[in-house]
Amino acid sequence: MRGVEFTPGSFLWLLMHEWRMFFYEMGDASKLNANSKKSARGMPLKGKLLLAVVWILMHYLAWEMMSDLPALTRFPSFLLLVGISFVLLILMTFMLSSALNRSIKALFERGDLDLLLSSPISTQTIFNVRLTGIVLGVLAIFVFFLSPVIDAGLFLGQIYWLGAYPVLVGMAMLASAAAMLLTLSLVKFIGVKRTHTVAYLLSALSGAAIFLSSQIFSHVQESTRQKVIGGSLSYLDHHHLLAETSPIWLPARAVFGDWLSALMIFASGLIICWLTTRYTHHFFVRGVQQAGGVSPKVIPDSRARKVRRFYSGVWLVIFVKEWRLILRDFELLAQICLQLLYMLPLFFVVFKNGVMLPGVVSGLTYLGISLAGSLIWVILSAEDAPDLLQCAPLSMKQIIYAKLITAVLPVCVLIAPAVLGLSWHDPLSGVSLAIASFGGIFCASLIHLWLSKPATRDHFKRRGQGNLIPTLLETLNAFSWTGMAFGLQTVGKWAWFGALGAVVVLIIAWLMRVRRL
Structure with missing residues (x-):
């Protein structure tokens, strides 16, 4: 028996379905279920208990690590701002990678959108729920790994750590909206089939972008590297972008308890998501129709009659x-x-x-x-x-x-x-x-x-x-x-x-x- 029931077809009713699907995609319960006659779906109870135990142990390790560190203050040093900003940039690339993966699966691989679009539920509600589900899926993964550090800071009496949560939510919304816009744009310009390939490659590339960029840049000639670094620093300093009050450090300041900065990041993510669902849900419907086989393009006879070559030899x-x-x-x-x-x-x-x-x-x-x-x-x-x-x-x-x-x-x-x-x-x-x-x-x-x-x-x-x-x-x-x-x-x-x-x-x-x- 479920504790909370929502009106069928409503936003929250569909959102609960998305949340259940998130756990169903996390693992295959039939492999971990000793009773093979009993059908199991999604993550089994053993898997959930294991995640809970790991999450508690991560809290203990984070508390042990942070108990020896100096207390967090609202006015950190400039070097600490730079370091946290770099960490947040890396997190954003991984969030974008995860959001691209989830966008492709949610739009074209789950196979339930044709049924939803033929129901009396409005396409706007369906698109809103699908994007919200992507945000929650991306957010859940990163909160699982980062919440022990944040909570350990709160346990130690450092209330400023609480500002990290709205920053994570805002970043997840921005990454999900960007992934959805990119996916729908690819569908519009290159079609569904090519979108699968390009989006998955972009997903893999975005997750490794920081590493690859740093490695390639480190192998450039020393004179060229110094010239690029010097020119970049000179440009940033000329436009006063390296000052501690610069908007570049806005996410880092939000992590350190600047509530106005945290609110701005959260509001920015919320507005971008609203604009995405408000003005692109028609492209969403067209993309689903193309994924279901409704394609406006006509295949020429020369392509339709293309003959596959038969190869000889077992190895070939x-x-x-x-x-x-x-x-x-x-x-x-x-x-x-x-x-x-x-x-x-x-x-x-x-x-x-x-x-x-x-x-x-x-x-x-x-x-x-x-x-x-x-x-x-x-x-x-x-x-x-x-x-x-x-x-x-x-x-x-x-x-x-x-x-x-x-x-x-x-x-x-x-x-x-x-x-x-x-x-x-x-x-x-x-x-x-x-x-x-x-x-x-x-x-x-x-x-x-x-x-x-x-x-x-x-x-x-x-x-x-x-x-x-x-x-x-x-x-x-x-x-x-x-x-x-x-x-x-x-x-x-x-x-x-x-x-x-x-x-x-x-x-x-x-x-x-x-x-x-």
């Missing part, structure tokens, strides 16, 4: 089939591209006079093994039609080995230029990268070959749930080979420890292997 057929499926899965493609984005700054360093080679080799080794493990999981475990493969005129050994090569070959091709570039500048670094990365990829292939279980592609982010041991062994394998790569260039004994760890991981995986061939 499987390679084309697997990568065609990956390229069609926009969310999965975005997650894989995010891992590639984190590798890009390291490639800049490889071809820059051998600077920080031990760290570069270790980073490329870990990221390469992690990327290979992700692709192996997608191609080997997340097979959409296993019964169809069983009926193929091939042995399962041939199919599985072809799948493994399909997964690891692109990663090896990606790492090969880095190996050649490092070998030209420093042969030891090139050999270390080749041994560690290719050896780690080979061991990751064996781990998945022995221990992987069937799964679905939409569980890519949660692939560790219900399959903890293979995920843990894969992570330990990556760390072992990364330590070996670092040890081969610096401390020799680290290489032996890394090799020993890799051997132990393989032995454990072999003892726990699942017989499938």
Whole structure:
């Protein structure tokens, strides 16, 4: 029995549905439910209890950490304002990334908007609820991780920490409105199909924007870097934007208890959300119609009659089939591209006079093994039609080995230029990268070959749930080979420890292997 009942079709009634859907999307209860006969939806009671315990422990850790720090004052130093502003900027990028993901799912992947739009509920109410649900979803995630710090400050008697909550709410509203406007604009100009790809890539890129920008900027020539920094500081100082009263520091001042600043940020988010729902809900309806198949564009006969090419050879057929499926899965493609984005700054360093080679080799080794493990999981475990493969005129050994090569070959091709570039500048670094990365990829292939279980592609982010041991062994394998790569260039004994760890991981995986061939 529910404690509160709202009028069917009202704003609050639909909003409660959105809030329940948020928890349903957090996890699959059927995997954690021991009673398989009982159907379960969304996050189970065990998951909720676990989150509550973790949240309480986070409060205790935050209280222990902040009890030794000086008390927060309403008038912080200028350096503290700059630091908090940078942290808030990073939070905003992650909020935008999360909001873009949730906008795509809420508008085009949930599959319930056609039913809602055919109901007597006004489209304005539906759009208002959908945007409010995105705001609440984004806000809930960040409040879960940040509220222990804020609450610990309140427990210590520092009332100024209370200003952080309206700042988070305002930032969540601004990020959600921006994500919704961006999604609807993409639908209008490039169509629904391309919007899936572009929006998910933008989501992955926005979350890594600060890291990538800092890494790329750090690899620019020193003279150019100093010129850019000096010009920027001169411009900001000329327009009095570096003063403590500047609007740039408005969010940071709100965090430190400036209630007027906090109210301005909250009101700005509220106004932007209202304007978004007021003037763009017609684009929302058109976007939903396009997502349901109502497209104003007519496909030419030449495109409609395009003939697909049939490939010959087992390896080539499987390679084309697997990568065609990956390229069609926009969310999965975005997650894989995010891992590639984190590798890009390291490639800049490889071809820059051998600077920080031990760290570069270790980073490329870990990221390469992690990327290979992700692709192996997608191609080997997340097979959409296993019964169809069983009926193929091939042995399962041939199919599985072809799948493994399909997964690891692109990663090896990606790492090969880095190996050649490092070998030209420093042969030891090139050999270390080749041994560690290719050896780690080979061991990751064996781990998945022995221990992987069937799964679905939409569980890519949660692939560790219900399959903890293979995920843990894969992570330990990556760390072992990364330590070996670092040890081969610096401390020799680290290489032996890394090799020993890799051997132990393989032995454990072999003892726990699942017989499938």
